[in-house]
Amino acid sequence: MSAAVATGTQYLWFISRGSGLVLLALLSLVFVLGVATRTGSATRRWPRFAVAELHRTLSLFAVAFLGLHVVTAILDPFVSIGWAATAVPFMSPYRTAAIGLGTLAVDLGAAVLLTSLVRRRLGHRVWRAVHWLAYLALPVAFIHAIRAGTDLGVWWVAALIWGSAAAVLTAVLARLLSTARNPAAPTALEPGPRIDAGPKPQEVHSR
Amino acid sequence: MNAASTGLSELTYPALRDSVGLPRLLPDRAAGGPATYFEHLARHGQLPGCGRDLRRRRQLIETVEQAGLTGRGGAGFPTAKKLAAVAAERRRPFVIANGTEGEPASAKDKVLMAREPHLVLDGAVVAAEMIGARRAVIVVHQAVREIVDAAAAERRSAAADRVQIEIVTAADGFVAGEASAVVHWVADSVATPTRTPPRLSERGLDDRPTLVQNVETLAHLALIARHGAPWFRGIGTLAEPGSTLVTLTGAVRRPGVHEVEIGMPLAAMLDLAGGASAPPAALLIGGYFGTWVEWDAVAGLPFSVAGLASLGARPGAGLVAALPIDACGLVETARVTRYLAQESAGQCGPCVFGLDSIACELGALAGGRDFDLSKLRRWLGQVDGRGACNHPDGVVRMVRSALDLFSPEIDQHTMGWCSGTRASSVLPVPPRPGRSP
Amino acid sequence: MTARARLEVDPIACDARGLCAELLPELVTLDDWGYPIVHDHDVPAGLEGLAAEAVRLCPTLALRLERRRVVRSQPVAHSSAGRP
Numbered sequence: 001m002s003a004a005v006a007t008g009t010q011y012l013w014f015i016s017r018g019s020g021l022v023l024l025a026l027l028s029l030v031f032v033l034g035v036a037t038r039t040g041s042a043t044r045r046w047p048r049f050a051v052a053e054l055h056r057t058l059s060l061f062a063v064a065f066l067g068l069h070v071v072t073a074i075l076d077p078f079v080s081i082g083w084a085a086t087a088v089p090f091m092s093p094y095r096t097a098a099i100g101l102g103t104l105a106v107d108l109g110a111a112v113l114l115t116s117l118v119r120r121r122l123g124h125r126v127w128r129a130v131h132w133l134a135y136l137a138l139p140v141a142f143i144h145a146i147r148a149g150t151d152l153g154v155w156w157v158a159a160l161i162w163g164s165a166a167a168v169l170t171a172v173l174a175r176l177l178s179t180a181r182n183p184a185a186p187t188a189l190e191p192g193p194r195i196d197a198g199p200k201p202q203e204v205h206s207r
Numbered sequence: 208m209n210a211a212s213t214g215l216s217e218l219t220y221p222a223l224r225d226s227v228g229l230p231r232l233l234p235d236r237a238a239g240g241p242a243t244y245f246e247h248l249a250r251h252g253q254l255p256g257c258g259r260d261l262r263r264r265r266q267l268i269e270t271v272e273q274a275g276l277t278g279r280g281g282a283g284f285p286t287a288k289k290l291a292a293v294a295a296e297r298r299r300p301f302v303i304a305n306g307t308e309g310e311p312a313s314a315k316d317k318v319l320m321a322r323e324p325h326l327v328l329d330g331a332v333v334a335a336e337m338i339g340a341r342r343a344v345i346v347v348h349q350a351v352r353e354i355v356d357a358a359a360a361e362r363r364s365a366a367a368d369r370v371q372i373e374i375v376t377a378a379d380g381f382v383a384g385e386a387s388a389v390v391h392w393v394a395d396s397v398a399t400p401t402r403t404p405p406r407l408s409e410r411g412l413d414d415r416p417t418l419v420q421n422v423e424t425l426a427h428l429a430l431i432a433r434h435g436a437p438w439f440r441g442i443g444t445l446a447e448p449g450s451t452l453v454t455l456t457g458a459v460r461r462p463g464v465h466e467v468e469i470g471m472p473l474a475a476m477l478d479l480a481g482g483a484s485a486p487p488a489a490l491l492i493g494g495y496f497g498t499w500v501e502w503d504a505v506a507g508l509p510f511s512v513a514g515l516a517s518l519g520a521r522p523g524a525g526l527v528a529a530l531p532i533d534a535c536g537l538v539e540t541a542r543v544t545r546y547l548a549q550e551s552a553g554q555c556g557p558c559v560f561g562l563d564s565i566a567c568e569l570g571a572l573a574g575g576r577d578f579d580l581s582k583l584r585r586w587l588g589q590v591d592g593r594g595a596c597n598h599p600d601g602v603v604r605m606v607r608s609a610l611d612l613f614s615p616e617i618d619q620h621t622m623g624w625c626s627g628t629r630a631s632s633v634l635p636v637p638p639r640p641g642r643s644p
Numbered sequence: 645m646t647a648r649a650r651l652e653v654d655p656i657a658c659d660a661r662g663l664c665a666e667l668l669p670e671l672v673t674l675d676d677w678g679y680p681i682v683h684d685h686d687v688p689a690g691l692e693g694l695a696a697e698a699v700r701l702c703p704t705l706a707l708r709l710e711r712r713r714v715v716r717s718q719p720v721a722h723s724s725a726g727r728p
Binding site: 401402554555556557558560561564585586589593594595 | 654655656658659660675676677678679681
Binding site: 038052 | 657661666701
């Protein structure tokens with residue numbers, strides 16, 4: 001980093017970039033934990049309910065970091081993004097596409113989070129259908145990080161981003177393999193050994 | 208009613224109310240085929256209705272209670288209680304007449320609808336009036352759809368009913384006859400059972416209170432409405448009055464459907480079917496969810512809930528299948544269990560996986576291969592009562608009775624022997640893909 | 645001491661995820677195929693918190709806790725899944 005004298009407002013820019021990085025790593029962890037709840041084998045130290053609870057807690061924690069990331073970016077005077085861009089994608093005059101992808105990721109993530117908070121009311125099917133959006137939200141967040149991020153030249157920043165991406169891809173693979181091996185619904189039964197099909201139901205007569 | 212004045216020369220029997228005995232539901236008729244609407248009216252008279260009169264409705268339900276009618280679909284639940292429960296609900300209810308008869312060996316409902324469709328329709332109509340329903344859905348087996356359609360058309364042109372009648376073809380499959388599965392089928396064309404809370408009498412079709420009743424029960428209801436409780440109690444036993452339809456099958460000379468009075472001894476019932484075609488070793492009573500009982504023990508017992516209780520059996524859906532001495536009870540049980548496992552709706556893990564495991568183990572037992580009896584018994588215990596409907600429960604009951612009754616045979620099979628010498632099978636099982644023909 | 649809550653599993657929704665058996669081993673064991681067997685449906689007061697957590701965490705919402713209303717000293721029997 002250059003040895004420029006940091007003015008007061010440059011802190012907002014630093015915090016936005018830093019919290020964005022943490023957010024990406026955190027969301028990747030949340031994603032991996034979510035997949036682990038479904039497919040991972042439980043151990044004595046990490047029973048399923050613990051993984052599920054951690055997944056839930058960390059996702060709420062991520063919301064805090066998201067708030068920090070977005071607010072500091074909007075408040076930063078050097079770039080004009082505008083409050084509208086927090087909710088509606090592609091509204092920012094500054095780097096419209098890159099920021100817009102971030103907004104898109106937030107919208108998708110918000111749907112996932114909000115439906116999870118009222119899961120019991122919605123019922124399992126609806127909740128599950130919306131939850132699949134997580135598989136879309138995270139890649140979009142990654143593309144946002146790569147296009148809007150300014151620090152990819154730094155080796156450990158790149159390592160963190162690509163490392164998180166690798167973890168997420170591994171989780172996705174594990175999920176796909178798990179579905180192939182154990183489908184969600186019970187498989188159709190094998191006919192079993194033939195023990196003679198039996199006669200056709202006889203013609204019945206009444207007295 | 209004078210035969211000459213009606214011009215229907217084959218009707219020479221007295222009006223039903225003068226005769227308390229049999230036949231009631233299935234009369235001897237010279238001509239084959241279903242009774243027409245006029246034949247039906249000539250024999251039974253007009254169906255008394257109650258319309259919107261609440262007091263008359265209550266009176267009719269009380270009459271049914273005094274008559275002591277119980278469900279003929281297998282569970283034997285007191286009909287008046289069901290009627291009262293649905294009538295007590297505030298929303299307008301539905302009536303569903305269940306003629307699915309998913310049990311492959313049972314034919315009583317099909318025969319009843321094929322020969323006396325108007326009795327069933329009468330029953331549906333009077334039940335609807337008793338509970339304040341305006342619509343009755345009659346779910347009928349594919350084989351008798353045309354006949355019931357024609358009967359309903361006859362009634363429409365005679366403007367006979369204040370209740371609207373709809374006919375629906377039943378779904379295929381064993382579980383399709385379960386009450387909540389029938390409601391599900393009528394509502395969404397999916398014949399799988401649903402969660403039992405809430406009860407169907409509170410929330411069923413269209414989220415409204417729904418009365419689901421077997422077609423035979425409704426036929427009895429139609430007669431009770433006409434002739435009253437003392438008439439109904441004229442035959443049968445004190446605790447279980449009336450007549451009932453039974454399907455006699457297996458090793459009998461003339462398999463078929465017969466109407467008998469409740470409490471008739473089993474040996475006499477088999478004589479109705481021409482007697483056993485080979486010395487019977489055991490009977491399967493109630494249906495494929497029923498109980499295996501030893502012939503010598505059951506021959507003198509009355510066919511009733513009280514009469515069969517000592518052997519742990521129930522009349523159920525009225526099926527009595529005779530197992531001859533040259534057949535192997537374990538082989539028959541294994542085949543039926545494999546069929547029932549395949550007929551699982553596939554919604555609940557213990558039913559899908561448990562019945563499959565049980566069927567495999569039974570298959571090994573029947574085939575003289577290595578099997579583990581203690582594992583089998585453990586699985587039976589784990590599966591019992593663990594589904595959303597009573598499909599696994601019924602299988603467990605039947606298999607447990609087989610393991611108890613045929614335990615000498617189990618010893619034989621352990622040593623690689625089987626006392627069955629019969630080439631053909633006794634109990635019918637529809638060919639895959641598990642659908643009744 | 646009469647229990648104030650009853651633990652029920654919806655067998656259609658249940659997908660053998662096993663979280664309930666982890667949280668409530670005193671009440672729930674798994675059968676040979678991984679599906680929960682509830683030995684005792686009555687939840688003792690001490691386990692109510694864990695039971696509520698299990699209900700909340702069940703991935704398929706198959707677990708439910710039915711509260712009983714206690715009138716004076718006599719518990720009012722609530723309607724359960726009787727099959728007429």
